[in-house]
Amino acid sequence: MARVFVPTMLQATTGGVKEVEVAARNVRQVIEQLDEQFPGIANRLMEDGEIRSNLAVAVDGEVARMGLMERVGENAEIHFVPAIGGG
Numbered sequence: 001m002a003r004v005f006v007p008t009m010l011q012a013t014t015g016g017v018k019e020v021e022v023a024a025r026n027v028r029q030v031i032e033q034l035d036e037q038f039p040g041i042a043n044r045l046m047e048d049g050e051i052r053s054n055l056a057v058a059v060d061g062e063v064a065r066m067g068l069m070e071r072v073g074e075n076a077e078i079h080f081v082p083a084i085g086g087g
Helices: 027-037 041-045
Strands: 002-005 019-022 055-059 077-082
Touching (some): 019 027, 027 041
Parallel strands (some): 002 077
16 A cells, blocks of 8 residues: 655644555545545645646655656555745
8 A cells, every 4th residue: 555644734634644555556546545534635635637736746755747647556655745846
């Protein structure tokens, strides 16, 4: 099962839970699983069917370039982090 690390900004939605295991093959399924366990969290992670522009998703330490379709391995670690902008 993949491990999802819940950022501090979302822990109010999870009742303080910091880490969750989910069975998922891609980031979309990760979010769906999270939303089943913590209703409403998907709205904090997604907007208009995409990852919110102020968030980035890292799978095993690499930024998910394919967004919701990014593959998630069986023992993956997933982090939702504030996106860093600039130039």
